[in-house]
Amino acid sequence: MGNAGRSILRLVLLGPCLLALCGASGPAGERIALMKEMSGILRLLGSVANGLLPVDGEVARGAATLHTDSVRLGGLFPPGSADAEGRALDRIWTERATFDADMAAFQQAAASMAGAVEAGDLAAIRPAYAALARACLQCHDSFRRP
Template identity: 35%
Template sequence: MKKQIKLGLLALTGGVMLASAAHANNFKEVDDAIEYRQSAFGLIAHNFGDMGAMLKGEKPFDAEVFAMRAQNVAALSQLPAEGFVAGSDKGNTEALAKIWSDKADFDSKMSEFQDNAAKLAVAAQSDDNNALKAAFMATGKSCKGCHDVYKKD
């Protein structure tokens, strides 16, 4: 019930609906939430890293694989938010407590990352290599921009 009200409010205020905002804490333990977001970030890093290797010429560029990677990153970008539950700055994590004290900014950065990942998935379908590289750089910048502020060194 509470969940639906929250969704309604988000719709009314035009707020960006993050996966984390769409439902209450669905994890039994805080550690499960930490593992969840870390799993998602790990999968993102692998897919994004492979795209980077292709763009840097460390391996041959394969448009089909690149597009598949971009699609994976876009889908995966929706997942980590759910794992940032209250209290999960404690435990086996590099997440800083600042995430929760400055949640609106964190959510906005997460949303920007999701938008850039979605744009990258679209750009990866095109033949425009410059657009593709720009979209890749923008997504990488989203990652770094958030890590710089909200992740332990």
């Protein structure tokens, strides 16, 4: 098979995936991908907070990425972006002020964590981790389908 043939084959295989069958696309797909990334980073930061891992390059990059993700996440819940396959509750859009407040608290917690990690300050990382994990849960409890 030539290059063109291979490209077409790839399109045929990926096409339905991009459209629907392999999960949400658009803002819903983007926010779900970010959530998954943040979930892995949160686990890493939990190990640091519990004294199981030192603050190394990966941890520093993770904390910085989580902070960037938190800012991006703020723009990924436009009205009408609920996805049939996703877990976003309609309350996000009917109780927007509460949702925005949860988002802002989360972004603040992610910024504090980034600062604590950058300073390599374990005494600050511990409470920053607790606040961050709480901020994820707070929003999920109100705005994510179980």
